[in-house]
Structure formats: structure tokens, C-alpha cells
Amino acid sequence: MIIGTDFWVYFAARPLIWIVLTLAVFTLANLLYQRADRSPILHPVLISMVVLILMLLVTGTPYETYFSGAQFIHFLLGPATVALAVPMFQYFDEIRRLWLPILVSSAVGALVASLSAVGVAWLFDARAETLMSVAPKSVTSPIALGIAEKIGGLPSLAAALVLVTGVMGSILVPIILKRMRVEDQAVRGFVLGLTSHGFGTAVALEVGAVAGAFAGLAMGLTGLLTAFLLPIVIG
Amino acid sequence: MIQGFLILLAFQLLGESLVVVFGLPLPGPVIGLVLLLFGLLGLGRIPDSLKITSDGLLSNLALLFIPAGVGLVLHFDLLASEWWIILLALLISTILATILTAALFQWLMKRVGGEK
Numbered sequence: 001m002i003i004g005t006d007f008w009v010y011f012a013a014r015p016l017i018w019i020v021l022t023l024a025v026f027t028l029a030n031l032l033y034q035r036a037d038r039s040p041i042l043h044p045v046l047i048s049m050v051v052l053i054l055m056l057l058v059t060g061t062p063y064e065t066y067f068s069g070a071q072f073i074h075f076l077l078g079p080a081t082v083a084l085a086v087p088m089f090q091y092f093d094e095i096r097r098l099w100l101p102i103l104v105s106s107a108v109g110a111l112v113a114s115l116s117a118v119g120v121a122w123l124f125d126a127r128a129e130t131l132m133s134v135a136p137k138s139v140t141s142p143i144a145l146g147i148a149e150k151i152g153g154l155p156s157l158a159a160a161l162v163l164v165t166g167v168m169g170s171i172l173v174p175i176i177l178k179r180m181r182v183e184d185q186a187v188r189g190f191v192l193g194l195t196s197h198g199f200g201t202a203v204a205l206e207v208g209a210v211a212g213a214f215a216g217l218a219m220g221l222t223g224l225l226t227a228f229l230l231p232i233v234i235g
Numbered sequence: 236m237i238q239g240f241l242i243l244l245a246f247q248l249l250g251e252s253l254v255v256v257f258g259l260p261l262p263g264p265v266i267g268l269v270l271l272l273f274g275l276l277g278l279g280r281i282p283d284s285l286k287i288t289s290d291g292l293l294s295n296l297a298l299l300f301i302p303a304g305v306g307l308v309l310h311f312d313l314l315a316s317e318w319w320i321i322l323l324a325l326l327i328s329t330i331l332a333t334i335l336t337a338a339l340f341q342w343l344m345k346r347v348g349g350e351k
Contacts, residue, residue: 026298045297049304056308063309070302076292077299079243081264082250083289085271086281092272101343109336117328124320134324138332141303142262160310163303165325169333172326176333182341191337195329202297212293220265227260 018069025051038206040171045199049167077198084201084216091213094186102190106221107229109194113138113222114230133157135230137165140197143223151234162197169196170203185210193218239288246271 029044029051036042056066067074088095095102117134126134132153136144141162148158173192182188189211192200197219204215250267253259259266275281292299314321 048301052305053308074302078247078264080292082243082247082267083292085268086289089275105340113332116331117324120324120327126320
């Protein structure tokens with residue numbers, strides 16, 4: 001068994017194994033998702049996160065070690081964000097025609113998403129830092145960190161809550177919109193991007209390119225408007 | 236494909252540089268997105284290499300969130316004491332914002348569409 005342990009220690013310290021594991025777990029989670037008729041509760045990001053976190057806990061691997069490998073996947077988030085300009089350009093006429101609904105809905109939606117979360121937490125006597133960390137939860141994480149810092153929240157907690165919101169929204173939003181019989185791709189994408197930033201945008205891109213373009217747009221606007229409006233409203 | 240990747244990274248770099256130089260409160264890639272959109276509008280079309288690379292990245296966008304998502308493991312103790320309040324707050328606000336935004340956006344869209 002010593003050979004087995006040495007083998008594990010050797011490879012666990014190498015970044016490569018965590019890239020391979022991340023890709024393998026995601027591939028399997030994706031297969032499961034397709035098998036289950038894309039049931040939102042089995043969203044591959046959620047399943048992959050749970051499986052990989054369990055792997056880290058069981059093997060006693062620090063997150064830093066995992067990230068030394070997984071950072072190469074993480075790095076691609078930057079260029080992928082820039083790449084959202086492509087679907088936005090493709091549907092630019094549609095976006096320009098709808099600029100007023102887009103602007104009004106994202107301002108109202110961003111404030112409701114943030115203030116209702118703060119309100120509920122306040123009702124249950126959450127600590128002040130928790131309240132201020134909950135506030136930017138619908139905002140894409142790089143912007144959310146800045147907002148949390150500015151209004152007196154804990155940036156690391158805020159980052160975690162952004163993730164939880166993203167996973168939750170990816171599961172709940174499609175269910176709610178189905179109930180409301182919303183079929184328009186633009187509306188579905190817009191609501192996904194507004195409530196669940198990048199996670200929602202990823203789900204919207206599965207719906208279609210139009211949904212993806214509107215999700216990317218809503219994600220960007222929600223980030224900008226929350227960063228601009230929230231410090232004023234809370235102050 | 237390499238050309239497309241170069242375009243994306245160059246615009247991201249441009250965005251990150253502007254953030255540093257002007258001390259903007261926004262992430263560099265978001266600025267890069269806006270700049271690339273203006274670039275495409277100026278050009279009037281999407282270069283093939285950019286189309287291939289961006290399609291590849293965007294069709295796998297969900298995967299790219301996993302490394303950060305696994306980072307949730309770092310916050311287990313922070314979440315420990317008030318996790319149920321936080322979960323409830325996120326749940327209610329997500330449901331509210333979804334219903335309200337969908338209804339408002341649809342209503343406004345119909346009004347704008349009616350004017351056309």
C-alpha cells in the first residue's frame with residue numbers, strides 16, 4: 001500500500017492531475033445531465049463542484065493545491081468574458097431596438113435582487129457584515145468583491161455567496177420561467193444573466209445564442225448598475 | 236484559432252490596462268468586452284478565427300466556473316453560523332427577482348414592439 005500512497009502523493013502534488021480530474025468529473029456530470037433530460041437539479045456545475053469538494057475533503061488536499069492545477073481552466077474565464085462581445089454583436093440590432101426595456105428592467109431587477117436578499121437577512125437578525133456581503137450576490141464576482149468592500153461586507157464571504165446564488169439561479173430560474181410560460185429566448189437569457197451572472201449566462205448559452213447574448217448583456221448591466229446604485233441606496 | 240485567441244487576450248489586456256491606469260472600479264475583462272463590441276461594430280463583421288475561438292469558449296462556459304466554485308470549500312466556517320438565513324435570503328430574492336424581472340421585461344418589450 002506504501003507504493004500506492006507514494007504514487008498518490010506524487011501525482012496529487014502535480015497540477016496536471018487536478019486539471020484531468022476537473023475535466024473528467026465535468027464530462028461525466030455532463031453525461032449524467034444529458035441522460036436525465038437536462039434536469040436543472042443535476043446541473044453539471046453543481047454536481048462537479050460537489051464531487052470535487054468531496055474529493056478534496058476525503059484526500060485532505062488543500063484548495064491551494066487543487067487551484068494550482070485548476071487555475072489553467074479558471075484563467076479562460078477572462079477571454080471567455082471578452083468573447084461575449086461576439087453574440088452581442090450578432091444580435092446588436094435586437095439589443096438596440098430593446099434598449100429601453102433592457103435598461104429599465106436591469107435597474108429594477110438588480111435593485112430587487114439585492115435589496116430583497118438584504119431585507120430577508122435583516123428580518124432574521126443576521127450580522128451587519130453578513131447583510132453587506134449578501135447585497136452584491138447577483139453580481140459577477142470581480143465586481144461583487146469591489147462592492148462588498150465598499151459597503152462594509154466581507155469580500156471572501158461575498159464571493160462565496162455569489163457562487164451559491166449562481167448555482168441556485170441556474171437551477172431555479174429555468175423552473176420559474178417554465179411555470180410562467182416564458183418562452184422568448186431574449187427574456188429567458190436576460191433573467192438568467194441578471195439573477196445569476198456568469199452561471200446564468202452559461203445556462204442561457206445552452207438555450208441558444210440569442211439567450212446567451214441577452215444574458216451576457218444583463219450580467220454586465222447588473223454589475224455596472226449595482227456597483228453604481230447600491231452604495232447610494234444603502235448610504 | 237490562435238488568431239482568435241490573440242484577439243480575445245489582447246482586448247482583455249487592453250481592458251486590464253485601462254482599469255489599472257484609470258483606477259476603474261470594473262473588472263478588466265468587462266472593459267475588454269465593451270471595447271471588442273465597439274471594434275466589431277466598427278469592422279461590421281466577425282473574423283472567422285474569432286468566431287471559432289469564441290464559440291469554443293462560450294459553449295464550455297459552465298466548465299470555467301468550476302475551479303472558483305470548488306473554492307466554496309474555503310468558506311465553510313464563515314457560512315456555518317448563519318447559513319440558513321443566508322440560504323433563505325438568496326432563495327427568496329432569486330425567486331422575487333426572477334418573477335419581477337421576467338414580467339417587467341416582457342411587458343416593456345410588448346410596449347416597445349407595439350410602437351414599431
